[in-house]
Amino acid sequence: MTSDLERRARLLGPHMTTFYREPVHVVRGQGVWLWDKDGRQYLDCYNNVPHVGHCHPRVVEAICRQAGALNTHTRYVHDMILDYGEALTAKFGHDLDSLVMVCSGSEANDVALRMAQAMTGKTGVIGTDNTYHGNTAAVSQLNSSKVPVGGYQDHVRQVPAPDNMAPVGGSLEGQAEAFARGVEKAVAELDASGHGVSALIVCPYFANEGFPTLERGFLDRAIAAVRKAGGLIIADEVQPGFGRIGSHWWGHERLGFAPDIVTLGKPMGNGHPVAAVVTRPEILTCFQEAFRYFNTFGGNPVSAAAAMAVLQVIEDEALVENACDVGAYAVGLLQELQARHDVIADVRGAGLFFGAELWRDGTPATGLCAAMVDEMRDRGVLLHSVGRHSNTLKVRPPCVFSRENADQLVDVMDAALGAVT
The missing domain is CATH 3.90.1150.10 (Aspartate Aminotransferase, domain 1)
Structure with a gap:
């Protein structure tokens, strides 16, 4: 070794x-x-x-079959990304009918932040002070484990994360309100600084924060403050998504809120590098007009075939x-x-x-x-x-x-x- x-x-x-x-x-x-x-x-x-499961035979077979027929990028028209997109978005409510396919959760969250900027015209973003959302230059500004070179930029605010043993505000009963006060303070600071609020981004299971036990509606007041300021809500479902939490397909369903943008990654292709951003059509259109985004490998036929097989296995098994x-x-x-x-x-x-x-x-x-x-x-x-x-x-x-x-x-x-x- x-x-x-x-x-x-x-x-x-x-x-x-x-x-x-x-x-x-x-x-x-x-x-x-x-x-x-x-x-x-x-x-x-x-x-x-x-x-x-590691090396699930249906996923392996889907990858091999598609790789033997066609693999190219999405500037050519192919059916697999469309078939998968329809199957995936059918799992969502709240008019989340459109998607961008990428290769990793980091890319998905990077795109989500830019969607929020394009839609709101603002740049401020709020996350928690004990989180991880990826490793692109933009997304790494949200991470708490390692301070970026030069420090956190002025458009980023981190609010105290919920916790079972040391709850925000000092009690489990008052934690939702105390968390919301942190978000409201961040909103006020970003508005005063001229950045404004483009988005609140959270993992709805607060996975890296230690997955504290939170009641349905925990985020309601915090979300209301962000929406009042014109911001969007991004649900990072990379860890809790695709039914892992048992009670629901998605973590935001369990907490009972409607995100504007959902990011997906890790489990989506069972190890094949595939991820996605799911959002409403008007948000996707606004993003495309502002950034002209293209991803060479995002949504390629093999990745889409792997992801489709995963969806089917989740259902069938x-x-x-x-x-x-x-x-x-x-x-x-x-x-x-x-x-x-x-x-x-x-x-x-x-x-x-x-x-x-x-x-x-x-x-x-x-x-x-x-x-x-x-x-x-x-x-x-x-x-x-x-x-x-x-x-x-x-x-x-x-x-x-x-x-x-x-x-x-x-x-x-x-x-x-x-x-x-």
Whole structure:
């Protein structure tokens, strides 16, 4: 592994990230399983990119079949992007009938910000202070983990993110109102500075913020403040979308709000690089008139075929229902585990996106959480951490995850907690 890592550092740079103290050198995947180069099998409880399971045969076949027939860009007319666009937008309400296909969630959010600028004529954007929306020059201005070179630009405002253990405003009951006050303050500052408000962008599951438990309507007052100022609402569905949360296809449905723009990515093509921005026709037209945007690979026939296969598998294999059932079962198991381990301060989640927050002696147990991630890896289960203090174990597996898989996850977690605490 050392020579592999040295080669990786030389070719990809010394700071190219890897997971785990001892990185996993993967060579094969199937369903919820990964295998390393030594033949060891791992239960994948982390990767949401293979949404319908690693190397799903229907997705693989769709990619191969289309690649053998045609692959080109969208300046030629082809049916696959149209067929997929109709199938995808049928999953949305609120007149979200048009789309731009791109290659990554970062590109999708970059396009979404420009759509908001074109539609409003304003440049100010509001996000949370503990988020991630991608890595283009524009979108990286929203990220909280690393301050951009030269600092954050004046048109960006970050508001305190909701949190289960340290709620904004000091109480869970008052958190929605306190979050809204933060948004209202940002709106006032952007208006006073001359930027105005083009958009509020949020992941409706607040995934990178640590997926706090939020009631339906949590964003209503904040959204009203943005709309009153003329801004649009962007829902980044890259992580919660496509039925992962079990109760709904999209996170914004679960919170009960109507976005103007929705961005999609990671799970959309089951590992094939495909993403999209879904919006209302008038917003798309305004964007196209302002920016004349074109993406060479976005919406190519092979990407569209992969994405269509994913949609069909989700439906045919009832994966939204599976996420609901198995997720609830797994959270119940974690709650039982919580009763046996004092370091588990909170268990939460929806569908197949759940986890456990670790605290020790009244403080976030960041080091313990990191030790748990590595201990679980050593025991053949892959997951990771998230949250402001990186003290929450994040479980976000392929949506073919089963109750049996959940049993294995929690049994290993129980043993790992016993080993590291």
